[in-house]
Amino acid sequence: MIHYRIQPLRPEAHLFAVEVRVPEPTPEGQAFAMPAWIPGSYMIRDFARHVVAFEATANGEPVGWQKLDKHTWQLEPVDGEVRVRIEVYAWDLSVRGAHLDTTHGYFNGSCVFLAAKGHEDQPCEVDILPPEGAAYAGWQLATGMPRISGNELGFGVFRAENYDALIDYPVEMGAFTHASFDACGVPHRVVLSGRHQADMARLCRDLALICEQHIKLFGEPAPMEDYLFMTLVTGDGYGGLEHRNSTSLMCARADLPRRTDAPDVVRDAYRNYLGLCSHEYFHTWNVKRIKPEAFTPFDLNQEVYTELLWAFEGITSYYDDLALVRAGLITPQAYLEVLGQTISRVQRGSGSRRQTVTESSLDAWTRFYKQDENAPNAIVSYYAKGALVALALDLTLRDLTGEQKSLDDLMRLLWQRYGKTGLGVPEHGVQALAEELAGQSMAAFFDLALYSTEPLPLAQLLQSRGVALQWRAPANHGDNGGKPAAHAPVNLGVRVADDVLGARVAVAYDQGPAMAAGLSAGDVIVALDGLKTDARKFDEQLAAYQPGERITVHAFRRDELMQFTVALEVGEASLACLSIVPEGLTPAGLDWLGQRR
Template structure:
């Protein structure tokens, strides 16, 4: 019995970064079969127009060519045929991210949204995909890693072979890694997990597996066994100065700096490895929170256009709250290290004037055009639904604990939401998350959500943290790279540090201004994002922190900067730095949070 829709994909030309794909429809529509490729990928809320990477495309029936008519940027319709219809096309794959497709002589990777055309009318039917090995001796040892189930149920030929999916949505929700990767396996609450690592590295993968197992088991037990998948695959590509992750129903695609992997024989958790573990925790939590429990606006996804919702704060922000918290509760870091992470998040939010202009609901709704399309002015105009969303989750957790005298917490809200999804499988309507949080806790949370989601006031974190014996304060930090942390407030300098109100990065010519903040000295002098400061008072500028360290608030300096190829000479009056580096410290009497 033939499958209704069969895909075949092969790395046809790794050196040219081309996948070769065929798509056979056994019984095409009598009026002419319609096909389309998604314009975006779930979890990354921006129109990406993946169809632009299709290089060639033609159709055949019984060995004879069939005319294809392009209808718009990502849709085609074939002429009517009598018999099976097959499309043949090539996809250019050189997007080194977790969102698209990539292929070279060392590695292949793809998301189905980039390579598999949807067949109109067949989206809810089963389909299969044949993943073929690239030709040539150089690729004879390549392997396949994916959470897609094999049609036969048994892995063979290094994973190359026929896979199945119950529908198109499932097909595109299992990314595929190809190449000479290393892997390590473990079980979490009895569920098989595989951790696949590609790229050049020297690391202790057994330790990575042990630490990841602790994270996974904490998440599973938070929501309750059994886990919502039979098997889970982590796919991590490591390189230089890269970072990112994208969640899927039974896997996640990750990217990180190779130096953030645990070194053989190393003890403890350095900042790089902590960041990697936080990323792992974040994407794994999404297996519950957004892959299954999700906004009604995403059920089903319309992958041809934007799917707006005001709830991203709940699905990304709440997840961002639990990612580092899980590291503490799984026993990987202590309370002090965790509070340092919270302080850094606070600092990140407080340093952006966008928090005074954009509400969290608006940030969620405008993700498609603002958060995912950031420019030099973004810190002045938007607030992150990840970072501020995490702080809202923190504030809500502390509020619930305080008002219920410790009998309820945000954990109870998440379990309540999960049980609802298990019962009805329905997405959450706009505003429904808030009402269900009240149902789960027995509290009237209306005023809290009004302030947190629909106003731009700063959250009352100081009083709420004090209920758990944690002191909340700000100091001047030690420069732009000081994002706060755990510990007592640093003593105030005798002379306030001077600030230009910038975020800068090194440039061959000097210091490139990535952001110029509202109300700062640089903005008042007419400097803009993208300008490159080459000298201050006749001395070469090489480092943003060092450049500002020699300034005195209220004493003007002459700044030379390039804007494009034009040299600017401006007089800048540095301002006194504001205290914006958050410090969290413990009082004599502390509560059970965050350990419990």
């Protein structure tokens, strides 16, 4: 067994002290390595760069060592147990890293635990200690890792079956709010860290409905004995990362249910948070257990390429909000608004006409996770476009089989063939199972959806369900689509953000009037026709103009004041609006949205 020990060393300095003991090191000298990336987030993050101290001993004596590369340390040969101690700087406030201060501590194992090379398959024991000092006497601990000792929510000793499991149990410590609920007989815990006024009873009630929806989709029993939702609450945070029996989330305070909310109303911000929880929970099956062949096993030393992220992230993105309407938490029309926003997000930039969804998956390491100001014009999201591919695949399977088979059946088949067996899904495995369900070739569909930039036939597929798809121009520069708009004023073809000087151009869209006039992302617009502007009154000022008129725009690029003449026009009809037709959803539409029991 490999033994680990971790303790917040100096919370005010953001340092964890981490120790690993190897009873039987390799004869040629034990090597240790830190992962270069974390599963579920496809970018090289070089966690070893946060190791600020390294020492090795055996029998109480120092052991010589050398660093072989950016994340590997090699010890000299010794007899008997070796002990390595490192200090890790933890100031990454995200779901992917490690963070420690005087209010709380959080870490993913990938960021703090060294792998003992050659011993990765051995069981691991972890002693997690609280920081020293009376100020931390009230700290609690939450993790999905199986406990050996200590009280519930207390520090103690934990066990993982191997190194891969060890780094798949994130840990939160500090003073937090906690609650619990059951879903299909499985105990679930909810932990909220940070200041908030959330209605915990409602949150548990709503999460239970979502969890039961997903468990029943794949079939009972659930693949985990228990589950933990961990959320760090901040002023404006958002994000999530899946783990084998838990998820790490970040949200804004306004995203949580309020005790003053009407019991039957789901605010948009709360809906977004529930969708995030739903997304990460669905990953319990899709990614954590149903994996691409390329990820079986993970190679955490370097990039691992697959075309299948459209399925693992895209299909998950499709089901996250679909589960909300199927669980009765939101109305069908509310779901269609969210779906319309997804369609708009794909269509709004020209990236969807330049990159296929499989290319996006392959380029995740260098493009999707390293987006710049030109990203909407250059790339397509395998999350958003993948969700639309999943929608089209679902409705196409229903059409081809007379509503007898659907993406639900495909997910259950993936679970039986690959999730339960531990086998990886081949690059064309999803297509093969879809064709098995359809009883015919679906090559034309997959060629269009995965390997071309041509639009998906969503309007036709939705029409037979009683849903109309319409397109409109942006009503303002922050318009995300999804809902009808009364009119379409002139538009510069940009997205703007707050800046101390005015309105900063966050994105300049291809073919837009601003780009045609020479404006670029990063420019700070300070005046429109000689009148001072900012992000809040930008659209109001433009509303006074008509298409075809010219406007003088003053903007700073770096420290240079520049002048541009922009020919105003109504924006491209690139935003989608979905609505139920007057006759209502068809029987097929009701079945799709889970409205018929």
